[in-house]
Amino acid sequence: xxxxxxxxxxxxxxxxxxxxxxxxxxxxxxxxxxxxxxxxxxxxxxxxxxxxxxxxxxxxxxxxxxxxxxxxxxxxxxxxxxxxxxxxxxxxxxxxxxxxxx
Amino acid sequence: xxxxxxxxxxxxxxxxxxxxxxxxxxxxxxxxxxxxxxxxxxxxxxxxxxxxxxxxxxxxxxxxxxxxxxxxxxxxxxxxxxxxxxxxxxxxxxxxxxxxxxxxxxxxxxxxxxxxxxxxxxxxxxxxxxxxxxxxxxxxxxxxxxxxxxxxxxxxxxxxxxxxxx
Numbered sequence: 001x002x003x004x005x006x007x008x009x010x011x012x013x014x015x016x017x018x019x020x021x022x023x024x025x026x027x028x029x030x031x032x033x034x035x036x037x038x039x040x041x042x043x044x045x046x047x048x049x050x051x052x053x054x055x056x057x058x059x060x061x062x063x064x065x066x067x068x069x070x071x072x073x074x075x076x077x078x079x080x081x082x083x084x085x086x087x088x089x090x091x092x093x094x095x096x097x098x099x100x101x102x
Numbered sequence: 103x104x105x106x107x108x109x110x111x112x113x114x115x116x117x118x119x120x121x122x123x124x125x126x127x128x129x130x131x132x133x134x135x136x137x138x139x140x141x142x143x144x145x146x147x148x149x150x151x152x153x154x155x156x157x158x159x160x161x162x163x164x165x166x167x168x169x170x171x172x173x174x175x176x177x178x179x180x181x182x183x184x185x186x187x188x189x190x191x192x193x194x195x196x197x198x199x200x201x202x203x204x205x206x207x208x209x210x211x212x213x214x215x216x217x218x219x220x221x222x223x224x225x226x227x228x229x230x231x232x233x234x235x236x237x238x239x240x241x242x243x244x245x246x247x248x249x250x251x252x253x254x255x256x257x258x259x260x261x262x263x264x265x266x267x268x
Binding site for chain 2: 003004005006007008009010011012014015016017018019020021022023025026027029031032034035036038039042045046049050052053054055056058059061062064065066068069070071072073074075076077079080081082083084086092
């Protein structure tokens with residue numbers, strides 16, 4: 001595939017993962033933080049699929065599929081928690097919901 | 103051709119990921135950037151001979167998960183709120199951001215100096231048939247556990263979102 005190797009895909013995955021980590025660190029909107037978590041999960045999936053291509057074995061793709069299942073469940077439960085929080089507190093700012101903060 | 107597609111898809115994925123995090127106006131714009139990022143990643147999966155994973159990426163992520171995000175944003179009518187709240191610990195956060203950026207640059211530098219082997223894969227690698235056969239023979243326990251997890255997730259979502267907590 002020309003001059004593109006598995007390392008290029010790993011670098012893209014690392015960039016997307018760190019953009020997601022920055023989003024969780026810097027943004028205060030719960031929904032945007034949740035989307036950043038999704039970005040990080042996707043970066044991990046890209047890394048898995050790239051390694052799977054690199055060693056010519058499809059186990060990485062199966063693991064990526066299972067990560068997607070877990071991500072779907074996580075989104076459903078997390079958004080339900082956010083809906084419940086917004087109903088009771090009327091805010092999506094993470095600083096306003098600090099009951100469990102140490 | 104493949105090299106050009108790789109650069110197009112990866113630039114789109116990284117730029118729209120930045121759009122998700124850097125958009126301060128409305129969560130809806132972030133969700134739409136997220137769709138672009140997911141679709142670009144699906145293109146990268148197809149470039150990696152993982153057609154099935156790319157298809158599932160389009161259907162589950164771009165088709166279902168982001169739509170769920172949009173439903174919730176519009177249901178709660180959150181336009182523009184919470185974009186830039188009070189910063190409680192700006193120094194700690196700046197330090198954390200600095201560490202993340204430095205680690206990423208170091209990782210990219212290390213990775214870009216290497217060369218990975220790029221073997222040819224056999225016919226049918228990563229197709230629905232290959233992945234499906236593996237899932238329903240060697241990994242059937244994982245599929246069962248995933249099914250139970252999905253059921254638990256559905257029940258939990260219904261219970262959590264049902265009514266006000268006293």
